[in-house]
Each structure stands twice: as C-alpha cells, then as structure tokens.
Amino acid sequence: MNAWRQLLLQVVLRYRAQGSLWITWSLLGASVLPLVAVLAGWAPRVVGATAAGAALSIAVVMWWAMYLQTAMRMNTPAAACLVPGMRRHLLALTAVLWLAASLAPALLFGIATGYPGYMLLACAAALQYIALCCRYPWLGFLSSFAWLATRLPWPSAGTVETVLSVNEAAITVTGLLALAAPGFLVLRLLFPRGGDAHFRIAACLACVTGKRKAGQPGGVVGGLFRVLDSFYHARLRSPGRPATRLLDALGGRAHWSRPVVIIAVLTAGTLAWRVLAGGGSMRPFIPLLLVAMLLTVMSHVDGLLGALRKTQGEQGVLRLAPAAPPTRDLNRQLALALLRRFGVVCAFYIACSGAVVLSTDASWPAWLCCTVVALAFTPLLLRDHARRPGWKWAQFAAGLLMLLMAPLSGMAEYGAIPPALVVAGSAALLAGTAIALVLRWRGALAAAPAFPAGRLAD
DSSP, X not given: OHHHHHHHHHHHHHHHHTTOHHHHHHHHHHHHHHHHHHHTTSXXXXXXXXXXXXXXXXXXXXXHHHHHHHHHHHSOHHHHHHSXXXXXXXXHHHHHHHHHHHHHHHHHHHHHHSOHHHHHXXXXXHHHHHHHHHHOGGGGGHHHHHHHHHTSXXXXXXXXXXHHHSXXXXXHHHHHHHHHHHHHHHHHHHSOOSSHHHXXXXXXXXXXXXXXXXXXXXXXXXXXXXXXXXXXXXXXXSOOOHHHHHHHTTOGGGSTHHHHHHHHHHHHHXXXXXXXXXXXXXGXXXXXXXXXXXXXXXXXXXXXXXXHHHOHHHHHHHHHSTTSOOGGGHHHHHHHXXXXXXXXXXXXXXXXXXHHHHHTTOOSHHHHHHHHHHHTTGGGGXXXXXXXXXXXXXXXXXXXXXXXXXXXXHHHHTTSSOHHHHHHHHHHHHHHHHHHHHHHHHHHHHSOOOSSTTTTOO
C-alpha cells in the first residue's frame, strides 16, 4: 500500500504543479449542488442525478487521464528492468483505480436511469477506452463516429426493452468479466516490460511531448495541420502589407486556418447528422455544439497571444527586415493585423453557427448568448505586449466557459430565461465589449513597441 500511495502522490503533485486543482474543486461543487437541489425538492431526481453524474464524470476522466500519463512516464525502460516491483505495482494500481473510478459516476447515473449495473458497465468501458487512447491518441476520433451511429434509427425500441428486461446483475457480472480480457491487453500496452519495443515507445512519447511543448500537434491532427501549413507557407512567399508581415513571425499556429477548419468540421458533421437523423433529435445538442465552436474561437485568441509570447527570436529578426513597419507605427499596425485575423475567425463562426441553427429548427437565444461571448474576447488582443505578453488566464477562461455557457445556452434555448432578458444581457455585454475595445486600443497605441513581445516583462 505504501508503494501505491507514493505513486498516487506523484499524480497529485503533478496536478498541483499545473495549477489546475481549482477545476477539480469546481467540478465537485458542481456535482454536489444538484444533489442538494434534489434533496430540497427544487429539482427532479432524474435531472439532479444526471447533472451531478456529468460533473463528477468530467473530474474522474481528468484525473484518470492524468494518472495514466504520469504512470506511463514513470514506467521508463530502465525502471521496468531495474526498480523492484515498479511495473507490477503500476499494473495492480491501474486495475484497482479502473474499477474504483467507475463506481461513483455509475451510481449517480444509475439513480437517474434506474439501471446502476448497466451504467457501471458503460463507465468501465469508457475508462478502458480512454486508457487505450492515452497509448494511441488517434483512437479518439472513433468516439465521434460511434456517437453519430447511436443517432441512427436502430436498434428498435423493442430490442432495447428486451435487453433491459434481462437479469441486470447477471449481465453486469458477465460484462465486467468480458471487459477483463481486453483490459489485460490494454495494461500490457500501457506498461510494457523493458526491452527494444519499450525503448521505441519511450522515444515516441518523448517526440510527442517535445512537439506539444513547441505548440506543434502530432499524429493524425499533425498530418492535417501540415497540409494547412503548406498553404500558409505559400502565402508567406506572396507580397503583402507590412501589418500582415508582422504576423508572419508568429508561424502557422496563429493563422486563422486552424480554427476555421475545426468549425467547418463541426458544422459539416452537424449537417450530416441532420440529414441522417432529422432536425428534431438534434435540438438538445445544439447548445453544446455552439459552446464547442465558442471554445475554438477562444483557443484562437490564446493561440495568437501564445505565439506572440513564444516567438521572440523570430520577431527580433523581423524587426531588422526592410519590410518591418517603423517603430512609431508598429503597435497600431500590429493591433490592426490581430483584429483582422480574429475577425476572419469570428465571421466564419457566426456564419457556420447561424447555418446550424437555421438547419436544425433551433431557437436563436442560445446562438445570441454564444455569439456575444465570442465577440467579448476581442479586446484581449489589444494589450501592452512588451510588458504583459500572453494570456495567463486562458485555462481558467476555458474552464469557466465549459461550466457556465453550456447550461446558460441550454436555458436560453428552452425558454427558462425570458428572451427579453437574453437580448438585454447581450446588448449590455456588447456595449461593454465596445467600451473595452476603445480603452484597450488607446492603451495599446500608447504602450512601448511590442516586438519582441515580452522584452520589458518583469
């Protein structure tokens, strides 16, 4: 048990070093509040248990992924061969955590559905799939196809009733035993024994880690983005205005093509689902889709500011080029270039999200909420880049969006919030965004020359 405690302590220390413990506490609080509402009689049992299970499931998945990543790094080829019992402890601890982590979400979802055994099987299978994705990230794409397949008109309702009428306890035990065999294979893949294959896996993980630190995606996503970067590099060789040239130093990570492609894929998948399953069955998922598109817009802002912070060398070289704008005009041209690039992403988001709402017979309040929040990120691009580069609160903003925007847009979609209140709140947020944009524009022009970003930072 002491060995297990030391292994788990490494996971906690790593999570604390990332400064992300507040997300866990927020999710735990979000899972307790619906249960309190159920006990107080303010919400139905099904709604409260489902909301609590969803929040707790997010926390479980986060810690499960963090544990697997930490454990895989600890199982180095040298440790697998030399440290007594390291691999054996990792295998046993992972198997125990797999079952333990499946129990709490399964209990809450079981209260909501009345089938805790089936929910336990579903949670255990999902955690096993996530573990396999930690070894082969490209398998994460399969979940999208599986989710789309569940929306097709099969199996029939009679088949589902027949399955649910069978002895639940027997199916649960049989299902867990059936998951044990692939689970053993997954453990062998996650924690190989020291040898040539293990060294190749370690080299592959080190390569992926290096690419992530450099802001470069790998695997299938990296292949897709390399195609986009080829178009971007071709654009770099074409003549352009000095303001556009300022952003060339930031590289492909800050280009608008990446968020545009992600939004286009989400839109295309939604429209394909509309053809297969009809617009009525899609409406409950429209708020989640709009929030996903909104997160893409926010990640583009983070990508722009992060690229400014991480490309100081390239920016210094660009300042020496004849095409560089004069120092007195640098901040104004940089601000205009950043706003134009972000404007492309915002315009594409507005067009695609509007097309989704039109094609699915969804209402407009949820779209309005997400759109004004997307526009509210615009003033963040205008800042004193020489002294305060980057965006330190990007991760906090992403977590806040996931926790608040999905239920808020859902309530706006289904009329729990009066449309007049939605319009008034959106108008107030737009006015605040405009005021902030003017003030930050003046501050950006009065600041020290931005390139290289961070040169005057504390």
